[in-house]
Amino acid sequence: MAEIRRDLVKNNWVAIATDNALKPDDFPINKRGIDTNGTHMFCPFCEGNEASTPPEIAAYRGNGSETDGPGWSVRVIPNKFSVFYLEGELEKSQAGIYTNYNGVGRQEVVVETPQHGLDLHDFDHDHIVQVFCMLKQRYNELSWDERIKYIQIYKNRGIFAGASQDHSHSQIMGLPFVPRWNSGPADYYQKHGQCLLCAIIDQEKQSKVRLVHETEYFLLLCPYASRFSYETWIIPKQHCEHFGAINEAEIEDLAGAYRTYTQVMVKTLHNPAYNLIFNTAPINLPYQPGYHWYLEINPRMLVNTGVDIGTGIYMNPVAPELSAALFRENMIKHN
């Protein structure tokens, strides 16, 4: 279990495991170094090893294949190292000046392929479509639990992006509150009476300097205040609050955009670690206007340093105007 504790200095919250502590040698960095493709240890995500994971929650399976057996293309399991559980109600506790909530929530792992050594950007188009379909399905299924107020979907690729398993996978976290960092778009709407992401789209389409690519339904750009070098967003052009509302045609288009862009990015940046992060609207709360879902792709070229940690201000050595120009050029070459 975890406690979600208020950090009075940063005016923020921290989730802390109260049991099941990792020992110094358990940390993936200490154990595995940077060599993500080195010694091929036993992998619980590989086809045939289903028994070594918790029972599956959902899977896309071939005819005749059995639950928790081989024969799947995408498979969702509970995170074995969960610190959040959907048990009981959210409770606030106070101990002197300190406040915490209990760890009501949910952590799932989406194993994106039965095959070890291929990453999401290497998949063929239809398989990427399947992954996004499964993420949508789990997003919508988890939304039914009223204790969950925010769903964070994300992917860690490579050890410098925080991955502890090489095998290509995404993660879904259901949180019992809306993190303050995720309420920016609603704050913006309250102040300006318009959707922040729609305003960004308008301005970026005019100025063009940070545009990377455009498809039927999506705009790809390097954001004005990129926290990470070569950070890129994929934004639905039509205002839409929840990732869970994406339709079939949009998923097809998104899979194409994701595949082309990430192949170019991985080549351009020489196979970096990266995070894929889904930003979306809160759920199970009174409606607040201003949310507009989008994807963030953050190559992890640098580790965050003492100054980022001390001040909360990321130091990014590459202007998004330069990274957008580089990606634009390489997207054209790629086609």
Next chain:
Amino acid sequence: MAEIRRDLVKNNWVAIATDNALKPDDFPINKRGIDTNGTHMFCPFCEGNEASTPPEIAAYRGNGSETDGPGWSVRVIPNKFSVFYLEGELEKSQAGIYTNYNGVGRQEVVVETPQHGLDLHDFDHDHIVQVFCMLKQRYNELSWDERIKYIQIYKNRGIFAGASQDHSHSQIMGLPFVPRWNSGPADYYQKHGQCLLCAIIDQEKQSKVRLVHETEYFLLLCPYASRFSYETWIIPKQHCEHFGAINEAEIEDLAGAYRTYTQVMVKTLHNPAYNLIFNTAPINLPYQPGYHWYLEINPRMLVNTGVDIGTGIYMNPVAPELSAALFRENMIKHN
């Protein structure tokens, strides 16, 4: 130069270099991997190589040694890769929905030793005293420039803490504004009418579960809402706002506490990367009560992942009560 840009989604700011962009191959992780003690390339911080750094700002030198020559024990130079400069005045610009400030500020490097391969925690007591004296001196000297509103002193040790140089060094960054993350103690004072850090000291001394060590002037503890596994704070027991106000007796005591604790920590955690972060009060602004300087030592056992980046909520798998108990035990064995 840099622009400090407002991130409208996170309600935060980002400093972005507008020229001098790093190329993909320039990033230290790509170039050097995890092997911080491997191939011994030319080091600009080593004694004898002073000509390959910008001219020194300050140094502790032996009699007869010459500026920018050998014969020093601690040496301060401008950061060669600065994106902040103390030139002109702070100016705000607006471009459509976007806001930025110009990069008025200061970045310095404190080379902590002429000798390559020794780290701050390996130094003898007197040399650690010298390093803290120099940090105090530069803090106070930089405070005279009214354009600087906040001074962030920090140290990155090891590639997983964001270090780009092996040679032991600290960094000083003068910022033209107070980062929102650093105004928590003042917010707390406004709300509760007391100093947050003093309240923490009182409560922790009573409960004892997160205490690590106590000296004449300092309390060492693992904070309640630790963002990092094994995070530890060194807090002056007497209320004091600015690190720059530390006196000689306190520096002696701090050097002893730092040396003992970090030697135990490095041994306990098997030589991890870590950040040392100085938290202190703003400068050159109207007085606000509630600040109380302290040091943060953050071992970097994990890389921050998509969920930390997406939500701003750190996932810490080790409760501070457990890490404090481990450190307490090992501090006793060490003595």
